Amino acid sequence: MPYKAPVRDYQFLFNDVFKIEQYSNLKGFEEASPDLIAAILEEGARFTEEVVAPLNGPGDKEGCVLHPDHTVTAPKGYKEAYQQMVEAGWPALGGDPKYGGQGLPHVVSTAYSEMLTGASSAFAMYPGLTDGAVAALTAGGTDELRDLYLPKLISGEWSGTMNLTEPHCGTDLGLLRSKAVPDADGTYKITGQKIWISAGEHDFTSNICHLVLARIEGGPAGVKGISLFLVPKFIPDVDGNTGERNSLQCAGLEHKMGIHGNSTCVMVYEDAKGWLLGNAHEGLKIMFYMMNNARLGVGLQGLAIGHASHVAAVEFAKDRLQGRALTGPKSPDKPADSILVHPDVRRMLLESRALLEGGRAFLTWVSLQADLAKGSEDEATREKASDYMGLLTPVIKAFLTEKGLKVTQDSMQVHGGSGFTEHFPASQYMRDIRITLIYEGTNGVQALDLVGRKLPSKGGRSVMTFFGEIDAYVAEHEAGKVPAFVKGLKETKAKLMDGTMWLMQNGMGNPDAAAAGSLDYLHIFGLTSLAYMWAMMAEQAQAAIDAGSTDPYYATKLKVGRVFLDRILPEADAHLQRMKAGAEDLFALEDEEF
Numbered sequence: 278m279p280y281k282a283p284v285r286d287y288q289f290l291f292n293d294v295f296k297i298e299q300y301s302n303l304k305g306f307e308e309a310s311p312d313l314i315a316a317i318l319e320e321g322a323r324f325t326e327e328v329v330a331p332l333n334g335p336g337d338k339e340g341c342v343l344h345p346d347h348t349v350t351a352p353k354g355y356k357e358a359y360q361q362m363v364e365a366g367w368p369a370l371g372g373d374p375k376y377g378g379q380g381l382p383h384v385v386s387t388a389y390s391e392m393l394t395g396a397s398s399a400f401a402m403y404p405g406l407t408d409g410a411v412a413a414l415t416a417g418g419t420d421e422l423r424d425l426y427l428p429k430l431i432s433g434e435w436s437g438t439m440n441l442t443e444p445h446c447g448t449d450l451g452l453l454r455s456k457a458v459p460d461a462d463g464t465y466k467i468t469g470q471k472i473w474i475s476a477g478e479h480d481f482t483s484n485i486c487h488l489v490l491a492r493i494e495g496g497p498a499g500v501k502g503i504s505l506f507l508v509p510k511f512i513p514d515v516d517g518n519t520g521e522r523n524s525l526q527c528a529g530l531e532h533k534m535g536i537h538g539n540s541t542c543v544m545v546y547e548d549a550k551g552w553l554l555g556n557a558h559e560g561l562k563i564m565f566y567m568m569n570n571a572r573l574g575v576g577l578q579g580l581a582i583g584h585a586s587h588v589a590a591v592e593f594a595k596d597r598l599q600g601r602a603l604t605g606p607k608s609p610d611k612p613a614d615s616i617l618v619h620p621d622v623r624r625m626l627l628e629s630r631a632l633l634e635g636g637r638a639f640l641t642w643v644s645l646q647a648d649l650a651k652g653s654e655d656e657a658t659r660e661k662a663s664d665y666m667g668l669l670t671p672v673i674k675a676f677l678t679e680k681g682l683k684v685t686q687d688s689m690q691v692h693g694g695s696g697f698t699e700h701f702p703a704s705q706y707m708r709d710i711r712i713t714l715i716y717e718g719t720n721g722v723q724a725l726d727l728v729g730r731k732l733p734s735k736g737g738r739s740v741m742t743f744f745g746e747i748d749a750y751v752a753e754h755e756a757g758k759v760p761a762f763v764k765g766l767k768e769t770k771a772k773l774m775d776g777t778m779w780l781m782q783n784g785m786g787n788p789d790a791a792a793a794g795s796l797d798y799l800h801i802f803g804l805t806s807l808a809y810m811w812a813m814m815a816e817q818a819q820a821a822i823d824a825g826s827t828d829p830y831y832a833t834k835l836k837v838g839r840v841f842l843d844r845i846l847p848e849a850d851a852h853l854q855r856m857k858a859g860a861e862d863l864f865a866l867e868d869e870e871f
């Protein structure tokens with residue numbers, strides 16, 4: 278079943294909704310002319326649809342192979358496609374020009390990343406983790422390290438990984454045992470075992486740069502004693518030639534439910550040479566640059582896999598003939614009507630589409646905030662955008678993956694029994710998407726981050742600014758072109774406000790109650806964010822129609838938006854009611870009663 282990249286949606290978001298031409302005075306945007314962006318979208322779609330997507334199914338079946346010499350080969354075709362991608366310059370799209378990157382806006386590279394991930398999430402993880410390594414190295418590397426590593430990482434010639442997890446230490450990083458011993462030459466000897474390291478070993482880059490969390494001997498216990506190290510597979514000379522093999526290896530590959538084309542490695546470090554990034558004992562601060570990047574990337578995975586599964590479900594529904602329309606046959610010349618005539622099938626497809634289109638707008642808008650935080654000349658704009666990034670990262674990660682799972686599940690359901698067989702791609706999408714709710718901090722932990730850290734941070738400044746922006750939008754547009762959308766936004770935002778007040782009143786005195794309701798609260802946050810996006814999209818679609826456009830895209834957009842208002846937004850009521858249940862019922866059982 279072919280993958281189809283969402284090119285038209287991105288054109289609409291870039292040109293009509295967010296009008297990114299208005300930012301042409303920002304760094305990176307000056308090069309991003311509408312023509313160049315159109316070419317990137319078209320060419321990105323071609324590359325991902327024609328080169329990467331065909332590897333997705335076979336890669337799932339073949340998986341990665343660990344050899345006796347501890348090397349790993351990725352599925353057939355991955356290496357060649359990766360090389361093609363590097364030669365075409367795709368990994369360098371958003372990279373810093375100082376290090377050979379093309380310096381294009383993040384919002385543009387995000388669109389390409391969605392296409393790559395939708396085509397094959399397992400494949401896309403290899404360059405995706407490298408992006409995170411670039412972020413951490415940029416934040417914590419010395420000039421010397423940056424000059425040596427960043428050009429090769431940005432081009433994709435080398436790849437990167439992130440090494441946090443150990444067998445006894447997942448969410449609770451304070452427990453980690455990997456140790457670092459200072460060496461006479463200023464480097465460190467790293468020893469320890471890391472598990473589930475994505476892209477930890479493979480056969481398509483000449484070096485792999487591991488970013489490893491470890492505790493410097495004698496350092497404080499807990500998270501305050503964790504440092505971050507750059508530990509390359511091959512130690513480069515000053516010119517960047519890969520030299521001596523470092524003492525680390527892949528000791529095993531995980532057998533797992535999905536993303537089979539991505540190598541999930543047990544990594545063993547034995548006195549491996551590592552370079553400290555940032556200050557000693559402050560590694561988490563630097564690692565957060567990588568983790569925030571990765572969290573947005575995982576939210577994107579939820580959206581991208583959801584989209585790919587939806588495309589397959591639509592194709593299937595058009596072809597599958599079963600039963601008759603309740604109102605009489607739609608195709609009397611055929612033995613049965615297509616399943617598209619059934620309201621429940623239409624519900625699943627359209628709810629999916631409403632979530633995907635809203636989610637894509639949300640991801641694009643947040644990516645734009647990343648560009649503003651970095652490149653705006655106005656300090657207040659930079660500060661606001663940076664506040665939004667902090668506030669919304671857990672929402673993007675958890676909400677888009679939860680909704681991506683719903684979309685993928687409904688897409689499988691549309692397939693009926695065929696979806697459960699391996700003959701159709703629905704089952705692979707279902708297996709591939711499930712991890713997105715777990716890694717990069719489980720969604721439960723994202724919700725705690727939102728409620729416990731992001732809401733109160735800076736005295737609540739970020740959240741209050743966000744609420745203020747929505748209130749201002751509502752006030753300006755209530756009597757405008759699309760009142761139903763603005764009303765939906767206003768009412769959902771009121772529920773979010775209600776939930777926020779409830780947390781303020783109950784959270785301090787009863788942290789279990791706040792934590793018990795945190796994921797429901799995050800969902801209301803996500804629904805409000807999507808309502809905001811849908812209001813802006815509907816407004817622009819209506820404006821295009823009013824201006825005489827005959828492009829059917831705009832009228833369709835409004836019809837899909839109505840599904841969002843009618844069928845997705847009412848979920849906010851249930852979430853609010855659930856969060857207000859507190860934690861009493863959850864703690865009514867004694868542990869022995871479980």
Ligand SMILES: Cc1cc2nc3c(=O)[nH]c(=O)nc-3n(C[C@H](O)[C@H](O)[C@H](O)COP(=O)(O)OP(=O)(O)OC[C@H]3O[C@@H](n4cnc5c(N)ncnc54)[C@H](O)[C@@H]3O)c2cc1C
Pocket residue numbers: 439440441442446447448449472473474475476533541712715716717718719720721722725
């Ligand atoms: C395929 C795959 C790829 C991965 N890739 C990488 C990688 O590249 N690099 C890397 O370092 N790691 C990687 N991981 C590890 C991943 O990030 C962890 O699995 C994840 O952070 C959760 O940790 P855990 O599995 O140990 O779960 P645990 O921490 O044991 O959590 C178990 C359950 O308890 C809940 N829980 C735990 N603590 C709390 C708390 N304080 N409050 C509320 N609930 C809590 C969790 O939400 C979860 O539901 C990968 C994992 C997988 C499966």
